[in-house]
Amino acid sequence: xxxxxxxxxxDIEKIKAKYNISEDDLINFAANVNPFGLSPNLKKEFxxxxxxxxxxxxxxxxxxxxxxxxxxxxxxxxxGNGTSELISTFIRHIHPSxxxxxxxxxxEYEREVSLSGGQSYYFPLYEEDGFKxxxxxxxxxxxxxxxxxxxxxxxxxxxxxxxxxxxRRILDVCKENHIYVMIDETYIEFVAEINAxxxxxxxxxxxxxxxxxxxxxxxxxxxLRLGYAIIGNxxxxxxxxxxxxxxxxxxxxxxxxxxxxxDSDYIEKTNKLINxxxxxxxxxxxxxxGFKPYKPYANFMLVKINKANLTSNDVxxxxxxxxxxxxxxxxxxxxTDEYFRFCFMEHDANVKLIDCITNx
Ligand SMILES: Cc1ncc(COP(=O)(O)O)c(C=O)c1O
Numbered sequence: 001x002x003x004x005x006x007x008x009x010x011d012i013e014k015i016k017a018k019y020n021i022s023e024d025d026l027i028n029f030a031a032n033v034n035p036f037g038l039s040p041n042l043k044k045e046f047x048x049x050x051x052x053x054x055x056x057x058x059x060x061x062x063x064x065x066x067x068x069x070x071x072x073x074x075x076x077x078x079x080g081n082g083t084s085e086l087i088s089t090f091i092r093h094i095h096p097s098x099x100x101x102x103x104x105x106x107x108e109y110e111r112e113v114s115l116s117g118g119q120s121y122y123f124p125l126y127e128e129d130g131f132k133x134x135x136x137x138x139x140x141x142x143x144x145x146x147x148x149x150x151x152x153x154x155x156x157x158x159x160x161x162x163x164x165x166x167x168r169r170i171l172d173v174c175k176e177n178h179i180y181v182m183i184d185e186t187y188i189e190f191v192a193e194i195n196a197x198x199x200x201x202x203x204x205x206x207x208x209x210x211x212x213x214x215x216x217x218x219x220x221x222x223x224l225r226l227g228y229a230i231i232g233n234x235x236x237x238x239x240x241x242x243x244x245x246x247x248x249x250x251x252x253x254x255x256x257x258x259x260x261x262x263d264s265d266y267i268e269k270t271n272k273l274i275n276x277x278x279x280x281x282x283x284x285x286x287x288x289x290g291f292k293p294y295k296p297y298a299n300f301m302l303v304k305i306n307k308a309n310l311t312s313n314d315v316x317x318x319x320x321x322x323x324x325x326x327x328x329x330x331x332x333x334x335x336t337d338e339y340f341r342f343c344f345m346e347h348d349a350n351v352k353l354i355d356c357i358t359n360x
Contacts, residue, residue: 096147131158161297203232277344
């Protein structure tokens with residue numbers, strides 16, 4: 001049976017209605033959100049009366065917590081209503097007539113470039129390369145006709161990741177050619193060796209670099225709408241601040257961000273779980289007949305089906321009937337109905353999903 005609609009991890013209301021499942025019976029493997037839920041410190045320490053005051057316009061306390069968490073400087077931090085708003089803010093500000101996007105990837109970049117009147121060109125990641133970037137070919141294609149390069153790192157949905165050494169080579173060529181580079185690091189905190197992959201420390205050397213981060217996925221708080229950017233170029237930050245609204249983030253999100261980013265037990269527990277479950281899920285599907293998992297760096301994995309007459313929609317239907325929501329990836333550019341993606345949840349849930357997939 002074919003689903004006439006491809007569900008996103010946040011389409012819970014539609015899914016509950018169509019498949020007659022209650023929210024409590026649904027395990028969401030499609031939203032890429034930390035399975036531990038909210039930081040316990042947030043529940044303990046949060047005082048709801050915070051919303052009786054306007055937030056501090058400078059967001060000094062929140063920016064201090066972000067700077068400590070990311071090992072950057074308070075002056076280099078900007079905050080926003082989720083990464084989504086920051087993607088839009090930067091694209092509209094840079095206003096690229098020609099943007100290059102490394103894909104398949106998250107669709108919002110292309111949408112925002114188009115809304116700001118520009119054209120997007122995809123630099124493809126190839127299945128034969130395990131969706132790893134070919135940096136030499138990319139570097140050959142970068143020239144002065146491009147205004148902006150957009151990279152999701154680790155990339156959604158391939159879960160591939162570019163290391164800092166390779167990123168520096170790309171950034172050098174972009175700097176020479178006056179190309180702004182926006183790196184969306186929404187999933188970077190799930191990577192095992194974050195310091196070898198995050199480009200935050202490179203903001204001190206490249207004035208054309210914008211890093212975006214979010215609390216939505218790692219801190220399981222997509223409803224909070226808290227994102228932030230790290231930029232080394234003070235003039236660029238001043239320009240953005242001139243046109244931004246007085247309160248980019250509400251008092252609730254500002255205080256919650258401070259508490260969550262300092263919850264080191266939660267961070268450590270999450271890293272341990274994701275490292276173990278990533279290995280478990282990857283090895284289980286590597287060993288299974290008919291499925292090809294691509295080496296995951298983030299908290300989710302892309303899988304190709306290598307079985308005749310089995311599509312990603314079939315796997316989706318089988319999983320949802322057992323209360324598990326995965327992401328059919330056939331709507332991503334360059335991907336077909338042979339691909340699906342799922343994120344790592346707690347161990348028992350992962351065992352149940354792997355069992356369902358391998359019995360398809
Ligand atoms: C790569 C990527 N960037 C950004 C977002 C949106 O993040 P936020 O909730 O911070 O707006 C998502 C959401 O799925 C995503 O996958």
